[in-house]
Amino acid sequence: MRREKTCLGPDEIPIREGFFVFPSRNDGSPRLIGSKCRQCGDVVFPKRKLCTMCDSKELMEEVFIGEKGVLQTYTIVRVAFPNFEAPYILGLVELPEAENLRVLAQIEGCDLDRVRIGMPLALTIGKIKTDPATGKTVIGHKYRPIHEPGPPARAG
Numbered sequence: 001m002r003r004e005k006t007c008l009g010p011d012e013i014p015i016r017e018g019f020f021v022f023p024s025r026n027d028g029s030p031r032l033i034g035s036k037c038r039q040c041g042d043v044v045f046p047k048r049k050l051c052t053m054c055d056s057k058e059l060m061e062e063v064f065i066g067e068k069g070v071l072q073t074y075t076i077v078r079v080a081f082p083n084f085e086a087p088y089i090l091g092l093v094e095l096p097e098a099e100n101l102r103v104l105a106q107i108e109g110c111d112l113d114r115v116r117i118g119m120p121l122a123l124t125i126g127k128i129k130t131d132p133a134t135g136k137t138v139i140g141h142k143y144r145p146i147h148e149p150g151p152p153a154r155a156g
Ligand SMILES: [Zn+2]
Pocket: 037, 038, 039, 040, 041, 042, 051, 052, 053, 054, 055, 056
C-alpha cells in the first residue's frame, strides 16, 4: 500500500496554514480542513467562520473532508507559472460532503493521456511547487487516481 506523507520535512513548507491535516497514526488518509454550517449543513473549503448560503449568525464548525473525490473537469498545464513543474494536470475535484463542493488541485500519479472526467480520486499531500524566496518545497493538497494505472508497457 502507498505510504502517505505524515509530516513536513526540514526543506518543506505548507502552501498555507489550515488547508489540510496529515494522516493520523490510526487513519492512513490526509484530510482537507473545511467548515460546516450548523444551520443549513453546507460544507465549504477552505474553512471560514460564517455561512454565506443561509447567513446563519452561528459560527461554522471545523470538519475534515475531501478524502475522496471525483474528477469533474481538468486542464493540462503545459506552460506553468515560475516554480511549478510543467506539464501537470490541474483538476476540479467534486467532493461528496456537500452539493457543489469542489476543490481545485493538481492531479498526480496519472499519465496525461489517461486522465478522464469522472475518475475516482483520493486526497494526497505532496509537492506543489518550489518556493522562490527560500528554495523550499511547497507542500499542499493534491489528488491521485484511486485505481493507479498498471506498470508501463515494456518498450521494444
Ligand atoms: Zn448555512
